[in-house]
Amino acid sequence: METSDVIVIGAGFAGLTAARELSRSGHATILLEAKDRIAGRTHLAERLGRNLELGGTWVHWTQPYVWAEMGRYGIKALPGPEFTKASWIVGGTRHEGTAESLMELLDGPNRLLLADSRRYFPMPWSPLENPGVADIDELTLSEAIDRLDLAEDERQLLRSFWTLNFNGRLDQAAYTQALRWCAVASGDWQLMFEACASFKIDGGTRALAEAMLADSTAELRLNQGVSSIGQDDEGVLVTTESGKQYAARQLIVALPLSVLNDIDIQPALSPGKREAAARGQAGRGAKLWVRVQGRQERFVAFGPETGALNFVQAEYIDHDTTTLVCFGPDAGAVDVEDAAAAQRHLDAIVPGLTVLDVAGHNWVADQHARSTWPMHYTGYLTRYLAELQRPEGRIRLAGSDVANGWGGFIDGAIESGLDAARQAASALGREARPPIAATAVVG
Structure with a gap:
């Protein structure tokens, strides 16, 4: 002993x-x-010919603890890619535009949804300081979104956006969690989103x-x-x-x-x-890396919230292949070792790509994680x-x-x-x- x-x-x-x-x-x-x-x-592993993050990845200067640790050890942050093209599916129809146009479509709905973030969390690192939090803590994010006065295409896109953030279904997801995320990003939803997907750790x-x-x-x-x-x-x-x-x-x-x-x-x-x-926890989805044929344009794509994959982005662009990172709300719907299934899932959100190989880790099935x-x-x-x-x-x-x-x-x-x-x-x-x-x- x-x-x-x-x-x-x-x-x-x-x-x-x-x-x-x-x-x-x-x-x-x-x-x-x-x-x-x-x-x-978090798990950095060699897959698809490069080191890929199979789990948690992103850091940001609004996150004081991890930023301080990186500074302590002289580790730099690497900015993520800048996207030029975007697509999104609402009402069964696929739309295309610039990345900026997609952010503009999400801006108004997210401002409405998260308007009260600092009211309920005035001191974001003391999340229980405001007794009013108890009044909304049983409200699902699905209900909060559906209460907004939004056009149907705005509603569908907003729901897919938050399905990505939760990596799970919205019908049990806490609205307070969305408000907390925005509050720690100074009440700015775009800064919050930047923190979720903009900077990686060097190495x-x-x-x-x-x-x-x-x-x-x-x-x-x-x-x-x-x-x-x-x-x-x-x-x-x-x-x-x-x-x-x-x-x-x-x-x-x-x-x-x-x-x-x-x-x-x-x-x-x-x-x-x-x-x-x-x-x-509600994070019970999938993260899948997919290598496709050809040098693709730098794109992001949102699919329906119920899709096996509801989000795809071109992460690494090489001479004749492109590596995509994809997310979906249900780990059971995505086999991280099945390239043929990945082809079907991609066809539903970004048609025209040819899958070469896939990689990932099923965290929900992992006995040491289960989420x-x-x-x-x-x-x-x-x-x-x-x-x-x-x-x-x-x-x-x-x-x-x-x-x-x-x-x-x-x-x-x-x-x-x-x-x-x-x-x-x-x-x-x-x-x-x-x-x-x-x-x-x-x-």
Whole structure:
């Protein structure tokens, strides 16, 4: 059995942040990761002849935590491509124009939809400060859009736009999540959209994750899926699927919300935490990379919100091929290994392209994720957020799922990791005693 001051479960950006902060503060730290790699729901991998981000990607200067981390390690941001052509499907008809004309079509409807973002979230990093949030937290984004006085083609395009943002269906998606995103972008929807898809990390998400790990003295243990956690007045005991045990005085669980209930935690977490984990998040869609024949014009395309793929953009243009990144709201409708199916999906939104190969990762089917980026269901803020942030004994949760600010982004994960580390360090300081012995924890 290994003992330490603190154990961090999960080596995504929240776990890496927490482990670095605690270890650099002099606390013996063990970082457990179930997979054979770090970085969580980001994953830079070689596919289709280049390094592709199979998961989370985007960063922005309006996101203070990730931007500061990049500055800390001298990692630059790379601007995304500028698009010249756009298409969109409304009422079964495909339309074409410039990228600017598409943004103009989305501008008025988004301004109406998000007009109250700063009214409900005047302090965006304190999302529960305004009691009025409870009045709208059960309102779905679908209902909020349909209440607007919009022409039918505007309504359909707006719904597809937000289906992309949620990477899931709108009929259970929280309107408050859309308002939160806009609020942290100073109430400007175009700045919000820029933050979602404009800047990448030089060297990929892996470069930042590896820099953070290298700056830590935490002991990383890969391939250590956790099966159970026990805690008592003396400490915590973590048991892995292989039967290995780790003991500590404090524990941070930095896992995706949807997998939290897979671990046998005793005493059990509160009913609120377990209910939130059982419900999970609304981000249950697909991200698919597709390499097509020919050097294509730099384009973006919106399809119907119900399409297997409802958004496509030309990301990398080479001499005789183009690599597209595509999104759809239902992971079950997109096989990330089926090029023939991808051809059918593309034909429905951008006809005339010839698929050569595809790549991707099904995050919803991944036992260590079971969701894509965290986007809230209705009621999440007022029913669950404060409870998920509340420590239980020696256990604290961390991750983009429970962030105050940019929930759903790398930034939110780092924010949450910093908060959890600070609280754990404070608790360790109050105890002011050596690491626990193996015999001093529950069995």
